[in-house]
Amino acid sequence: MSSEGHCDSLRSCVRTNLQEFFDHLEDSQTTDLHQRILREVEPPLLELTLKQCNGNQSHAAKMLGINRNTLKKKMDLYQIEAR
Template identity: 50%
Template structure:
């Protein structure tokens, strides 16, 4: 499913479930989280914010995608739209134990 298809699906007013139970689009979740972060800073300076966001977002993203692809790195990289070598580099960078993810699959 493309991003456009997902956006259309979650914002479709004719969906059966109540609006309160519909998943928020990812963009809205990110916007809310970033706004909350800056409001809690209360004017204090911050730096390297982009790196901090990536360090928070990438690990769960990779873990979920690996579970969805049953630990298949080639399929996970394809799903993410990145090179398999880049995926392996990122898994090592974030110290993600992909073998443990595979072992814990149902």
């Protein structure tokens, strides 16, 4: 993080926020950490990619490197609408 509180890179932002998440994690014996993190990170990634692609799911899927059907399933899972 820079002195102004801005992240220098995506990696540093993720690291800082993950550290904060771990600082507040109540159950150190959790066994679903990967899924918990994905449930937090994946929806905004999908939403912002769709916004960048003006709602074009085929283009968004290509940018994400996933199949359009996979994108649609994830959109349904997270209740994301293409705009």
